[in-house]
Amino acid sequence: MELSADERAIRDGGSGEAAAIAMRILMETAEVMGAPRLLRITRAHIDGCLSHGEAGSAFAELLRSHGGRVAVPTTLNVSSLDLLHPGRVRLEEPDADRARRLMDAYVAMGCRPTWTCAPYQLADPPGLGEQIAWAESNAIVFANSVLGARTERYGDFIDACCALTGRAPAVGLHTNEGRRARVVVRIAPDVRPELLATSAGLAAVGHVLGAAVEGRVAAIVGLPPATDADGLKALGAAAASSGAVAMFHAVGITPEAPYLAAALGGGEPEAELVVDAAALRAARDELGAPDGSHLDAVSLGTPHASALELARILTALEREPPSVPVYVNVARDVLAASDEARLVAAGATPVSDTCTYLVPVIADRGGRVMTDSAKWAWYAPGTIGLRPVFATTEECLRSAALGRVQRDDALWEPR
């Protein structure tokens, strides 16, 4: 791999030992990715601040103890604690202490303590064509697809290596060729438009897409032109959970796909796939079908709720007060810009800096929890042992008011 003079200087310790370690790890990973060279990035988003054990802490400590400092503006992903609401996460020592030290290490290296999986909802998101290095699968797919910023599928460790060096491998989704759609996914006419107007319906599309295309870039034809950022967020998060999807094009909606041929970049698709009502119905049941009507809690905001989603949740809760706990995961910045006291008075339990599928917040282990998030439904059984019921946001909040699971099957029927 070809390095510039600046990059060689970083590797050889000219920017300090931490940057040199980061550059060496970045180079080895870049070789595996097949990158001919590195490129400059304008910002980074680090996922390594979520504690997965000693190794993650040891790595952050290694960089910090060698004087590590981020070279570009860097945001931080969710952590294992909610610092705004002490006691909300029931994490015991020594795990809580380890989680706190890990968070401190990244802040000490100059990262912004944003603690959110939705950095694209913060002020000043990256723009079209901007080269960035983001970790967190849902943030990656949103940045590439919806913002048109360019990031590969980065994860723990390399996120910090990119941030400390200000570089990323010049490969894959950083390049025009890598962003070309390889698969065309058509929404069948039997899918109800009212289903595609819900985040859960779009998440079901993402779930089916992710399982079918694995890591390939897909161009989706047939989404309603009014599909908004929150809907695309739900779709992308689902696709990045069921498959290694890092980018999709929504034809007529996302910035690099004004029409299908543009998304395909002049190439021919390798495969075409039709997603019909039956496939979405099957996805809904795979993600979480109820057994009876028992309901312990509702969890919303995975990925973290936007200001608009938060406002809609508040309106629904004030109209119909919940009779079971309603957890809402939300970035501290978004929560600070809302009326938290009013949200709490309406019956919501806000969770910041982390997420209810990552760490124990919801009381009833083994309990039945309704969610509008395919990502939450996909991971929660394995990570925290909760049993999901997947439904639309409206169904979740209606069920919370009733105190029992109620879903609208008609929405998912073929038209």
Next chain:
Amino acid sequence: MKFTGRALVRGRAEGLAVALEEPLSFWGGVDPATGLVIDPHHRRHGTSLVGRVAVLPSGRGSSSSSSVLAEAIRAGTAPAAIVLREPDPILVLGAIVARELYGTVLPIVVLDPTAFVEAAVAATLRVDGGIVETVEPV
């Protein structure tokens, strides 16, 4: 049988093979405390990867899999080696960082699709650099 692939992380290891049959996300899919597959959606749910040569088409999903693999290597619950069909930088990174922190090497090799299918039915595999070899029972 002997297959020549591409070494993503160079090293030597030998162990009972375990074919994962479908992609696996280490994060949410493998418990680093036990080395068991805990993804309830996965066909190999409940299978132990400890000390085995994991034959895995590709990684999947979460970008946190690097940490989980590094933590499993630290805890001694990781596979002995990983044989892939498609290069996976997220898993490679977990192995590189564990090598940097603990000096423990988990070799990762990519095989072409034909060789991958044959390796997936082997009982025991030996990995050395880019070479993957079936080990005959004695």
